Amino acid sequence: MIRVAQLSCGAEYSGIQKEIDRAAEKVGAKIIYPEVSLEDILNVEKKFGVSVASGDLNMAMARAVRIVENPELADAVIVMTCFRCAEAAIIRSEIRKFIHEHSRIPVLSYSFTERTTAETLLTRMEALVTTVKYRGLLARENQKGLTAGIDSGSTTTKAVVMRDNQVIGTGWVPTTEVLKSADDAFAAALQEAGIKKEEIQAVGVTGYGRFLVGKHVNARLIQEEITVNSKGAVFLADAQKGPATVIDIGGMDNKAISVQDGIPGGFTMGGICAGASGRFLELAAKRLGVEITELGKLALKGNYKNVAMNSYCIVFGTQSLVNSLSMGCKPEDVAMAACHSVAEQVYEQQLQEIEVKEPVIMVGGTSLIEGLPRAMEQLLQTKVTVPKYAQFIGAVGAALLVSGLLEG
Amino acid sequence: MAKVIVYPPTSMILSDLVERMGHKALVVPESVRKLATADEIESPPLNVTPEEPKKGLRYAAVDVPSGVRGRMALIGPLIEEAEAAIIVEDPGWLTGCAGCSRTNELVRLLIRTKGVPVLDLSYPTDDAEAKAFVQKIKAFLGELK
Amino acid sequence: MKVTKYVITSSESDILPSDIAMKIYGSKYDVNVKETCFGVVVSGEEEVINSLVKEIRALDPSGIFIKERGFPPGDPRRCRGRRGGGARPGFYMIESESKMLPMISRALASKGEAPPIPEKKKPLKPKRLEEIVKEDLS
Numbered sequence: 001m002i003r004v005a006q007l008s009c010g011a012e013y014s015g016i017q018k019e020i021d022r023a024a025e026k027v028g029a030k031i032i033y034p035e036v037s038l039e040d041i042l043n044v045e046k047k048f049g050v051s052v053a054s055g056d057l058n059m060a061m062a063r064a065v066r067i068v069e070n071p072e073l074a075d076a077v078i079v080m081t082c083f084r085c086a087e088a089a090i091i092r093s094e095i096r097k098f099i100h101e102h103s104r105i106p107v108l109s110y111s112f113t114e115r116t117t118a119e120t121l122l123t124r125m126e127a128l129v130t131t132v133k134y135r136g137l138l139a140r141e142n143q144k145g146l147t148a149g150i151d152s153g154s155t156t157t158k159a160v161v162m163r164d165n166q167v168i169g170t171g172w173v174p175t176t177e178v179l180k181s182a183d184d185a186f187a188a189a190l191q192e193a194g195i196k197k198e199e200i201q202a203v204g205v206t207g208y209g210r211f212l213v214g215k216h217v218n219a220r221l222i223q224e225e226i227t228v229n230s231k232g233a234v235f236l237a238d239a240q241k242g243p244a245t246v247i248d249i250g251g252m253d254n255k256a257i258s259v260q261d262g263i264p265g266g267f268t269m270g271g272i273c274a275g276a277s278g279r280f281l282e283l284a285a286k287r288l289g290v291e292i293t294e295l296g297k298l299a300l301k302g303n304y305k306n307v308a309m310n311s312y313c314i315v316f317g318t319q320s321l322v323n324s325l326s327m328g329c330k331p332e333d334v335a336m337a338a339c340h341s342v343a344e345q346v347y348e349q350q351l352q353e354i355e356v357k358e359p360v361i362m363v364g365g366t367s368l369i370e371g372l373p374r375a376m377e378q379l380l381q382t383k384v385t386v387p388k389y390a391q392f393i394g395a396v397g398a399a400l401l402v403s404g405l406l407e408g
Numbered sequence: 409m410a411k412v413i414v415y416p417p418t419s420m421i422l423s424d425l426v427e428r429m430g431h432k433a434l435v436v437p438e439s440v441r442k443l444a445t446a447d448e449i450e451s452p453p454l455n456v457t458p459e460e461p462k463k464g465l466r467y468a469a470v471d472v473p474s475g476v477r478g479r480m481a482l483i484g485p486l487i488e489e490a491e492a493a494i495i496v497e498d499p500g501w502l503t504g505c506a507g508c509s510r511t512n513e514l515v516r517l518l519i520r521t522k523g524v525p526v527l528d529l530s531y532p533t534d535d536a537e538a539k540a541f542v543q544k545i546k547a548f549l550g551e552l553k
Numbered sequence: 554m555k556v557t558k559y560v561i562t563s564s565e566s567d568i569l570p571s572d573i574a575m576k577i578y579g580s581k582y583d584v585n586v587k588e589t590c591f592g593v594v595v596s597g598e599e600e601v602i603n604s605l606v607k608e609i610r611a612l613d614p615s616g617i618f619i620k621e622r623g624f625p626p627g628d629p630r631r632c633r634g635r636r637g638g639g640a641r642p643g644f645y646m647i648e649s650e651s652k653m654l655p656m657i658s659r660a661l662a663s664k665g666e667a668p669p670i671p672e673k674k675k676p677l678k679p680k681r682l683e684e685i686v687k688e689d690l691s
Contacts, residue, residue: 003637010475010508013482015458018451033639038648042501053498056507056642063639082473085510114458114474418643420561420620420650421657427619428610440623441556444630453630454623501649504642531653538656539667 127226151394152209155251169193204398232397284338299371302332339371566616
């Protein structure tokens, strides 16, 4: 049983404690509360560095101190506070940093509302538990044998076939019917590799359709995208040792993962706003009358500062782009403004929540829209790497990890 | 007998003094009891469901954190019932139902702007202060009908 | 309606939680009793509990205190053994206030006017601070 220590403020009163417990139970974990004394709470400033007006936040900090001093008490930590509480947002971030700096315990940080459900928390909790449970598997650096990976995403389905550490076939189709799309992508990858399905030794599956597809193809590994994508990213970018940051702007949600030796240490998943997704860029391309594959190259010639963007919203932001075109702005400036808008929103809302350490690796289909990694480089003031096969990252990660299960 | 809300709304000392002097103390555990002993809901530990933060919209807008609104769903109705109040200065160790300072600020504000008699005190630190504390409460409660 | 109350004794009271428990066991009342380090938790029908706590209070009127509790005694939702450790959040408030009970008890038991409380020290007037700085630096 994986013990997940909950350091939180407001969960019981938001009516979501049951959802946290349910998400933990689904991934085989148990929520625990480290024991602290009244003195621990009253003296928290001396050990943690601050005390605040809200007692429950002081209690959360005291519990963080207890865990750092007794790391055997918990296998993982979740730090959760109410969305829109400034006091809690500061403390939540500081608790995450405190545990990250003083222990090797993985931390998940999340701000909830009364609408947060177990389903929202599930992928995050699953990733947290995976990093604890499969530390050995995640430390794997080479793909061995003949394996396949399928990434059943919300917008596209990707598949790869790998042999002896090399990608030998890929398949990429828009997601329509989940199982049919998986079959089609897999068939395309097999055909390119010149391999028959029966020859594949094991299949790994990830993405939001993973449970359905995993059962369908009799997968040996069914795993959420956070651990799989970070593994795939550091493998393809040749950054398996030391720190790395993986950014994946997807069709339905975005992931920012802080990785150490190939294992996720902290991560955020955002999935509320379409304005910070690949969909926004698709719409921008349509308005500009260019193919999505051309949008990035066009953006590289432009300057976002020449376009006034009034909103990150997919509706109002797109309206800003259209207005600026009618006011005579150049299409390349508009293309870059769209890329900048998406990058800036991810930067403001997600990258602040994790440790951004170099190398920064961008993956997923959107990373091929050249303007997007460029906009991220401008915001982060650092080089952003887009590895080969970046759009197949989940499939590569799944094929790599599942090969680890072949040996015994 | 008057209905007296106490702050902190979970205080044992204040609620005990109010009740032993013949008045009704309005305290959060009674709100918690209503939820925790309800048969039909199954949302442990408190049986606070996402409905409570929605009920809390009566006291705070939607851009106020859900934890504040959920707590207000427990405390707000007590404030509405109150005919008098005893407020003790925040001692720095409030947890649980009184563990959120933003809620506590709103609770004090709503009590004070309600227009009922309010007694302001600090927790005592020695015998002389304790004696004054008890006597002020006695005198305040004695004047209530 | 069933209610639950804490009966908490001041640490200086001659009455021990076990005395209270014994009294309840030997009484006519049909209630649930659980001893804790602070006192006892009693649970039962509201009228019964109200009469019972009145009797218990009479054992030491200024040394026994009553507090409402939302959860029934030993409720698994609040029990630290069942919910993954850690005291329930309200525990720390009972602990903090319990430390003040001896003072409150003595105040309740004492007769006569409260002695005047010396005024709290006020910050030094800026003018005086200025003088001190000048004296110190001269």
